[in-house]
Amino acid sequence: MSISISKASVFIEELLAVIEDVYWECTTMEMKNLCFNAVRLLQTELTELTKVSVQDHHYDYEIIAYQDNTVLETLNQLGHMLTDCVLRTQTKNTLHPLLKQAQQVFAQK
Structure with a gap:
């Protein structure tokens, strides 16, 4: 499934918000470290996407910051x-569909 750069930016922002919630709801350091790593990866990718010209936001999205499956493996x-x-029910219900969608968004073509 290919999505546009603008839709990918919105998706990454939404995923970031939920993973930040997971970070605060988790009780183990191991889980917090993994959430922190995921947030850093996604923030780096989002930062790179903000550098793309608005005129190019209709193009298909491809991972910019990482060449391998680092983001997908972390998620x-x-x-x-x-x-x-x-986790809170709301967080869990929001996160699981986003993680499934991330499989398609971040998959290498």
């Missing part, structure tokens, strides 16, 4: 570790 690891973490 997959986060998803697996969440099974042991107690």
